[in-house]
Amino acid sequence: MKHRGYYGEFGGCYVPEILTSTIEQLDEAFCAARSDPAFWAEYVRIMGEYSCRPTPLTYAENLTRHFGGARIYIKREDLNHTGAHKANNVMGQGLLVRRMGKKRVIAETGAGQHGVATATMAARCGFSCTIYMGALDVMRQRPNVFWMERLGARVVAVNEGSRILKDAINEALRDWVTNMDDTHYVLGTACGPHPFPEMVAWFQSIIGREAREQIQRLTGSLPKRIYACVGGGSNACGIFLPFIDDDVELVGVEAGGRGVATGQHASRLSAPGAAVGVAQGYKTFFLQDGDGQMRETHSVAAGLDYVGVSPILADLHRQGRVRFESATDTEVVQALELTMRAEGLIPALESSHAFVQAFKEAPRMSPDESIIINQSGRGDKDIFTVADAFQDPAWRDFITDTARRYANA
Amino acid sequence: MLEHYLRERLREKGILLMTHIVLGYPDFETSMNIVASMVAAGVDMMELQIPFSEPIADGPVILHANQRSLAAGSSVRRCLDFGREAAARFPIPFLFMSYYNILYRFGVERFASVIKDSGLQGTIVPDLPPEEGAEYMQAMQKHGLNPIFIFSPASSEARLAYVASCARGFVYCVARKGVTGRETRFSDQMDAYLARCRRATNLPLAVGFGVKDRRDVDFLRGRADIAVIGSQTIRLVDEHGPGAVGDFIAGLR
Numbered sequence: 001m002k003h004r005g006y007y008g009e010f011g012g013c014y015v016p017e018i019l020t021s022t023i024e025q026l027d028e029a030f031c032a033a034r035s036d037p038a039f040w041a042e043y044v045r046i047m048g049e050y051s052c053r054p055t056p057l058t059y060a061e062n063l064t065r066h067f068g069g070a071r072i073y074i075k076r077e078d079l080n081h082t083g084a085h086k087a088n089n090v091m092g093q094g095l096l097v098r099r100m101g102k103k104r105v106i107a108e109t110g111a112g113q114h115g116v117a118t119a120t121m122a123a124r125c126g127f128s129c130t131i132y133m134g135a136l137d138v139m140r141q142r143p144n145v146f147w148m149e150r151l152g153a154r155v156v157a158v159n160e161g162s163r164i165l166k167d168a169i170n171e172a173l174r175d176w177v178t179n180m181d182d183t184h185y186v187l188g189t190a191c192g193p194h195p196f197p198e199m200v201a202w203f204q205s206i207i208g209r210e211a212r213e214q215i216q217r218l219t220g221s222l223p224k225r226i227y228a229c230v231g232g233g234s235n236a237c238g239i240f241l242p243f244i245d246d247d248v249e250l251v252g253v254e255a256g257g258r259g260v261a262t263g264q265h266a267s268r269l270s271a272p273g274a275a276v277g278v279a280q281g282y283k284t285f286f287l288q289d290g291d292g293q294m295r296e297t298h299s300v301a302a303g304l305d306y307v308g309v310s311p312i313l314a315d316l317h318r319q320g321r322v323r324f325e326s327a328t329d330t331e332v333v334q335a336l337e338l339t340m341r342a343e344g345l346i347p348a349l350e351s352s353h354a355f356v357q358a359f360k361e362a363p364r365m366s367p368d369e370s371i372i373i374n375q376s377g378r379g380d381k382d383i384f385t386v387a388d389a390f391q392d393p394a395w396r397d398f399i400t401d402t403a404r405r406y407a408n409a
Numbered sequence: 410m411l412e413h414y415l416r417e418r419l420r421e422k423g424i425l426l427m428t429h430i431v432l433g434y435p436d437f438e439t440s441m442n443i444v445a446s447m448v449a450a451g452v453d454m455m456e457l458q459i460p461f462s463e464p465i466a467d468g469p470v471i472l473h474a475n476q477r478s479l480a481a482g483s484s485v486r487r488c489l490d491f492g493r494e495a496a497a498r499f500p501i502p503f504l505f506m507s508y509y510n511i512l513y514r515f516g517v518e519r520f521a522s523v524i525k526d527s528g529l530q531g532t533i534v535p536d537l538p539p540e541e542g543a544e545y546m547q548a549m550q551k552h553g554l555n556p557i558f559i560f561s562p563a564s565s566e567a568r569l570a571y572v573a574s575c576a577r578g579f580v581y582c583v584a585r586k587g588v589t590g591r592e593t594r595f596s597d598q599m600d601a602y603l604a605r606c607r608r609a610t611n612l613p614l615a616v617g618f619g620v621k622d623r624r625d626v627d628f629l630r631g632r633a634d635i636a637v638i639g640s641q642t643i644r645l646v647d648e649h650g651p652g653a654v655g656d657f658i659a660g661l662r
Contacts (some may be wrong), residue, residue: 004540012534014509016466018561018586020568118586124571159464162471173465178587277510279463281536292514293462 005194008318009276010284010311013194027101027195034202043092047206050091050124051081055207057214057372062342063359070224070365072358075211075239077376078347079281085207085235085379086117090186092203094121097184104128104179107186108172110231110387111302111350112144113377114188119151119187129153131237132171134164137302161298165306177320181230189232190310193281197237197311204238211372212242224369225249225361227377229353230324231266231303233310236374240322241312249323251361252313253353255299256326268309269317270324274303274313279307284314300329300389301349303377313352327356333389335359336379348377349385411502411530411555411578415613415634418453424630425453426661427615429639430507431474432457432491433483435646440491443642444653450500450658454635456533457495459488459507466508466535468590470640470647484516489523496528500530504557506533512545521548531555531578539575546575560609562602569609581612581634583604584620590640593619595628603632626661636661 005011015023033039047053047281047381056079060072077085090107096103105127109115115131122129131148135157136144148155161167169192176185190200215223226243228236230252240250257265260273266287268274274285277292287295287307299305316322327335335355338346351374358373379386387395418425428447431443432440438471444455460475460483469473488505496503505524512520512534520620524532531554537545549556555578560569562585582603583591608613616629617637625638638661645653 012541013538014541016535016561016583017538017553017559017572018563018583020538021565161476166463169461170465173467174588177466178591180586197477278513279508279510280465280537286510288510288514290514292510293479344451346659 002287003127003215005029005198005311005331007311007315010282010314011194011197012283014278014281015193016177018177018256019180022176023193025100026184030195030199033096033099033346039095042043043095043203044206046091046095047088051087052079054210054214055079055205057211057218058345059218060343066342067359069363069367071219071367071370072362073215073223073370073372075207075372075374077207077235077374078351078378081383082113082117082120084113084117084348085204085238086114086188086237088206089188089200089203089234090114090117090121093184093186093199094125097127098125100184102182104130104183104185106130106132106172106183107188108132108165108168109144109188110134110305111170111382112137112148112302115142115148115153115155116151117149118186118188119153122153123151130175131155132158132168132175134162134168135159137161137165137168140302140385141144143381150187166280166294173280189234190237190312191232191280191282191284191308197282200234201237201310201312204234207235207238207374208240210241214368215372219370222246223372224249224365225251225371226374227251227253227358227371228307228374229304229350230254230269230313231306231350232308233313235374237310237312239372239374240316241337244321250316251323251357252324253357254326255301255304255353256263256328257298257300259328260326260368265326266297266299266305266307267326268307269314270326271330280310282308284311300332301353302385303348303350304353305312322363325357326347327353329389331356336386345375346377347375348380348382349389352375352379412612414502415454415579417559419613422662424626424633424662425635426451426626426658427454427456427464427635427637428452428642428658429456429458429459429637431471431478431643432488433460433478433481434474434643435477437483437487437649441495443646443654444495444499446503446651446655447658450655451491452501452658454502454504456504457488457492459505459511460484460506460609461508464508466588468588468640470590470643471594474643485511489527492524492529493527503605504531504533505529506535509534509537518634521552521554525552530632531557533557533581535559539572540577549577559583560606560612562586566605566609569605573610573612576610576612579615580606580610581637582614582616582633584616584618585619589618591619593625595625600632605622623661
């Protein structure tokens, strides 16, 4: 490897020796693809034909009027196939898998979005597919498990550790060290060992490249601020990086869960609870105890419920180039409700974190200024989780009745 | 010095045995009893694993032992104290094995200083390739400790040579792809791999991952210097209790 993927002090490639040659091969394939203009052109073409790209930049006129400050624009990653920005990364990696001649893909998934996206890619490209998912997430996200299995993937419920996303990543790594000859690990976010952070951020940069052109076309200038939620950090990297050299303030919003003071959250950069460490193949801020053991995390949005964060964002945080905030579960549900009522848009609970912070700041900005919120995914397909978050009584009755019907069948 | 000890010992025995336990599993008292019976049964060297919450190179047996030990409240400090006590009580070399975050959080230099002071010989850190290990190697060298690095069947000749250039004490040869504790076929292919390892270094070679019985140890005789028994003794303790360990070890060669 020419370099080991360091962003300041973060990143690197901390993998067991057995993976070294596989990672080198991946790095070479990625570098070759990136320097080949035809590869990006094919990627853009496929995303246009298969996944509604370019996704629109929607002017949120009602929300803008409601807050009476900055003009609010929403980047509609929810309109991707499978309902989230995850489609960008998996199709990109799918093209790379073809180039490498591998026949099997594996992936981790938390909320299930990345798993479903990977399963569609595998179906389309003719790869066999295994998805690792924490047993708790399997319970919470049954609809996504249903779709993965229908799409032909094998879903393995991981009963180790806290039985959530980080444990699914560990299990996917264990599969990879066993089967790397014919298997590619489609990591779902801009984390993990080099070259994954760089590669995932590169595929996701399609979001920001489009948004940069769209906002200038619509407003004649660049936005004042851009807001994105941050779990692993792939949608944030995707929309931020093409603006990195511009005079645009970039704001990442992490999961505040039940409040950072309660310890039940996943705020690694916006709160003091995390420390630099090395796990899952890379160095970044992890939520960990004094011994270096990873802590439990919590968010209403399963996709943000992760102990680590992209090394690219950790570095931008340290440089002060990206500002990090957090949004609590309660604030998130309120922002989602307002967005639905005002604009008829249904952001995912993950994406709604970005809306929370934008709504806090927009009223204090001038109508001459514009902001972009990255709506990284759609909420309507997560009806079970969203209905739960709203504690909707009619929905509860419906589920209870359905359960009774199944029980009596 | 570790390499010297191993060579002396090899003169008397055709092949050496290194065993692996997870500290605090099922509890620290039992861990010490296991060490005592392993030493009494003739084990030549031991690796003591400090449990970590994300042990990516370990298979189910060692993974569960890590989780159970942590759930029972074991701490890094307690593990270090255990190492000090074991090294003082028993006349064989001890190594710590753990993942890099444990050393990193403790402070790599401080970790090296503490284990030197405790009488241990070195460490095995499976998620730290030498390229990322400059600080670690410097600290180990400063304190006269052995950073044990790893060869794998997927490593090229150039890679084996590079890893060998960083290694001290001995080299740990992973027998196959995958994680610890699964079946390994000791075959002609393994023969060719171990011959490549032998050409790459003059240091003693340890072979681990899937070594589980006398037949496997016999296969390694003449091809390697140290057979590493990890998951199998943990399985044995799980199924038959710590008392079964001595006879098992004694029957391996």
